[in-house]
Amino acid sequence: MDKPRVLVEFNEIVQDEVVLLSRSDEVTDSAGNSFLLKEGLEVSVYEFNHYDGGIKEFLFADGVAELNELSIISEWSKAVKWCCRINENGITVKNT
Template sequence: MNESKIYIDFNEMIACDLILLSKTDFKKDANGTTIELKEGMKIKVYMDDKDELGKTDNLIAHGTVEPNNSGAFKTCKWNIRIDKNGIRHESEL
């Protein structure tokens, strides 16, 4: 099974490895397909970015979907726990 690639705002970090993901059970992936989020689901997230020359070099991370039990941002239902590789630029992969 392929990992879904979902747009995210990396500025919405709760902790160094935990980011707000969605207020609902559904999120559109990079292809426009609606994905149903489930606990334990492995996904890839990305955010638009550019390198020092202005060339597109998106930020990418892999992680696991989990319920928002952080106590913060109670309107958010789902978070993503970023794996040990952290957030990187596509050019680094």
């Protein structure tokens, strides 16, 4: 089975290679399917931006779900339960 693909905001990186993923256990993937997050679940994360002038930016990465560790996060992100720890391939950016 393919990894679920989940929309994130890459400007919500709380630590090197850790991006906020979800406030709750249940999320919806890019195909509209609901599933439950669990520690260590492999996920793909993505973001799409459309800028003036017609430029489209696609960001994506693979990683694993992990509980948001209160000792490493900032005050503004403590309401989020789940994060994604991005793997060694990092974030890929494509502009069209």
